[in-house]
Amino acid sequence: MDVSWAMRSVRAAVFAVVCVLLAAGGHTLATGAVPAVWVDVAGFLPVFAGSALLAGRERSLLGIGLAMVLVQGGLHLAFDAGGPPDAAMPMPGMPHGMHMAAQPHVMTSHAVAAHLVAALVASWCLRRGEAALWSLLRKAVAFVPRLVAWWGTAPLPEYAGLARPRAHRRRLLRQALLRHAVSRRGPPPAAPYTI
Numbered sequence: 001m002d003v004s005w006a007m008r009s010v011r012a013a014v015f016a017v018v019c020v021l022l023a024a025g026g027h028t029l030a031t032g033a034v035p036a037v038w039v040d041v042a043g044f045l046p047v048f049a050g051s052a053l054l055a056g057r058e059r060s061l062l063g064i065g066l067a068m069v070l071v072q073g074g075l076h077l078a079f080d081a082g083g084p085p086d087a088a089m090p091m092p093g094m095p096h097g098m099h100m101a102a103q104p105h106v107m108t109s110h111a112v113a114a115h116l117v118a119a120l121v122a123s124w125c126l127r128r129g130e131a132a133l134w135s136l137l138r139k140a141v142a143f144v145p146r147l148v149a150w151w152g153t154a155p156l157p158e159y160a161g162l163a164r165p166r167a168h169r170r171r172l173l174r175q176a177l178l179r180h181a182v183s184r185r186g187p188p189p190a191a192p193y194t195i
Contacts, residue, residue, distance in 0.1 A: 003056055012052035014129070018122055019068065020044045023075035026118060030111055039082035043075045058134045065123040072119050142172065 020043050028034050051067070059067075 005052075008052045008055040011055040011130075011133075012048050015051045015055075015064075015067075015126065016044050016048040018126060019047050019071045019075060022118055022122055023072055023079060026072075026111075026115060027076065027079040035079045035082060039079060042082070043078050047071055047075070059127075059130060061123060061127040064127050064130070065120060068119040068123045068126070069116065072115050076115070139176075143169065 020040055023043065024035050024040055054067070
């Protein structure tokens with residue numbers, strides 16, 4: 001299934017924004033220095049371009065997770081390279097006027113574990129959104145088959161060439177509406193006692 005460039009762009013933008021914000025937040029927590037906006041934009045553009053090329057079909061949790069970990073590593077290196085080399089940083093617990101020279105950020109095992117956990121949690125959230133989006137698009141195509149022309153270049157395999165009769169569409173709609181309905185029927189009334 002190949003989706004249109006509009007859908008690719010939306011999906012790639014969401015992935016790139018999550019990656020850049022996650023990496024910038026982690027970098028800020030680790031070093032105390034917020035990456036410059038131009039570094040964020042410079043990190044966003046290649047991530048957006050690469051993910052737009054890969055956003056042609058639904059991705060698995062493993063694929064999203066691997067991409068997220070690789071992008072986090074690359075953005076971490078980019079933020080380290082793009083930071084000011086000899087900036088003075090205030091350290092917690094020091095008097096107000098005193099600063100310590102910034103040391104190069106070293107990846108400890110705790111930092112690596114934090115990057116991995118954050119990337120896996122973000123990947124899980126992105127995968128849930130991905131599954132919801134594709135499910136919504138499949139259901140939309142089931143009810144309005146011509147809608148696929150807006151977001152895709154080819155019909156979905158499950159719904160390709162199926163001409164749904166009106167009664168079948170009504171039954172699908174009724175099932176969708178009644179899916180979460182609860183019937184609260186009690187036991188039948190007691191029969192009168194007879195001898």
